[in-house]
Amino acid sequence: MASVSLGVDQEIISTLPKDTGWAAEHYYQYQNFWYPQVFLEGVIWAQQDFRARDSDIFLATFPKCGTTWAKALMIAIKNRKDCDYSSHPLLTKNPHDIVPYIELLVHQDNPVEYLDSMASPRLLASHIPHSSLPNSLLDSDTRVVYIARNPKDVLVSFWAFSEKLRSKVYRLPPLSLEEGFELFCKGVALAGPFWDHVLGYWEASLKNPNKVLFFKFEDLKADTEGCVKRLAEFIGYPFSSEEEKEGAVQEIIKFCSFENLSSLEVNKSGTYHVGPKTDEKFSNDVFFRRGETGDSQKHLTPKMLERLDKITEQKFGASGLKF
Numbered sequence: 001m002a003s004v005s006l007g008v009d010q011e012i013i014s015t016l017p018k019d020t021g022w023a024a025e026h027y028y029q030y031q032n033f034w035y036p037q038v039f040l041e042g043v044i045w046a047q048q049d050f051r052a053r054d055s056d057i058f059l060a061t062f063p064k065c066g067t068t069w070a071k072a073l074m075i076a077i078k079n080r081k082d083c084d085y086s087s088h089p090l091l092t093k094n095p096h097d098i099v100p101y102i103e104l105l106v107h108q109d110n111p112v113e114y115l116d117s118m119a120s121p122r123l124l125a126s127h128i129p130h131s132s133l134p135n136s137l138l139d140s141d142t143r144v145v146y147i148a149r150n151p152k153d154v155l156v157s158f159w160a161f162s163e164k165l166r167s168k169v170y171r172l173p174p175l176s177l178e179e180g181f182e183l184f185c186k187g188v189a190l191a192g193p194f195w196d197h198v199l200g201y202w203e204a205s206l207k208n209p210n211k212v213l214f215f216k217f218e219d220l221k222a223d224t225e226g227c228v229k230r231l232a233e234f235i236g237y238p239f240s241s242e243e244e245k246e247g248a249v250q251e252i253i254k255f256c257s258f259e260n261l262s263s264l265e266v267n268k269s270g271t272y273h274v275g276p277k278t279d280e281k282f283s284n285d286v287f288f289r290r291g292e293t294g295d296s297q298k299h300l301t302p303k304m305l306e307r308l309d310k311i312t313e314q315k316f317g318a319s320g321l322k323f
């Protein structure tokens with residue numbers, strides 16, 4: 001099994017409630033949300049040591065909600081005047097290597113130096129729930145983009161992802177979809193419960209729409225052009241009417257499409273390494289599976305679909321949020 005760095009937080013971690021892990025042997029509950037140790041160490045680190053800049057552009061997601069896609073779009077929107085598509089950084093780097101998860105930087109040799117060396121405006125990401133975000137970020141003018149997705153597709157995507165890592169990386173026995181389903185329903189998933197994660201950012205976006213922009217993966221699929229324009233405007237890189245006429249939005253959409261990104265050599269055979277202080281490494285192709293909406297209908301039984309719908313209705317009913 002791949003080992004993780006056992007840092008100063010080991011004492012805290014050993015006191016936390018634990019349950020079955022997905023892409024790890026165990027998940028731990030910290031501030032009402034569940035994590036594998038490799039993330040949890042970083043959540044605690046980020047709460048203590050992460051220093052936001054007002055100019056930061058921050059992507060927050062529950063895993064499997066479209067992080068890779070949104071990272072690519074944000075990179076391409078921000079870089080569009082500096083690089084063309086024949087020498088673009090996304091041709092040779094996976095989006096996760098360009099836009100780091102702040103909670104995984106703890107596994108770099110010197111995370112503070114790493115962050116300080118990034119030019120402003122920094123593109124950063126996280127799976128940390130809103131209620132556990134570092135104060136420095138909450139108190140800053142950092143803009144936060146959040147992507148949610150319907151829980152049925154998230155569950156199937158997360159299960160498929162974890163299955164690949166369980167056997168290949170962690171040498172753990174398979175976790176059946178039924179076992180994953182039960183864990184997901186009771187909230188045990190990376191940064192789960194899913195519903196509480198989404199609600200935290202949804203409420204923050206209602207309270208402060210200038211700070212938090214809330215998107216759904218499904219909207220991004222159905223109206224990619226509209227969403228990309230809104231995203232560009234929110235992060236401070238709006239498209240001019242000239243650019244729109246010249247097809248700049250369409251170019252970015254095509255370049256960041258599932259078909260294009262998943263066919264790049266770096267995303268087919270490249271490796272994602274969480275950081276030199278851990279041996280957590282896996283193939284970039286695990287970030288690309290189908291990229292569709294509604295795939296869960298083919299994998300989950302009618303009973304499972306119904307139960308997930310019921311939980312979603314119970315949790316989101318009063319919020320106005322629908323999937």
Ligand SMILES: Nc1ncnc2c1ncn2[C@@H]1O[C@H](COP(=O)(O)OS(=O)(=O)O)[C@@H](OP(=O)(O)O)[C@H]1O
Pocket residue numbers: 061062063064065066067068069153156157158160256257258259261287288289290291292295
């Ligand atoms: N460019 C693009 N367009 C559309 N969809 C895409 C794209 N890139 C990745 N994907 C799909 O997104 C799912 C992975 O979610 P995340 O990127 O959030 O995963 S992670 O949290 O970063 O591990 C996963 O969804 P599923 O296919 O349903 O498993 C990926 O296939």
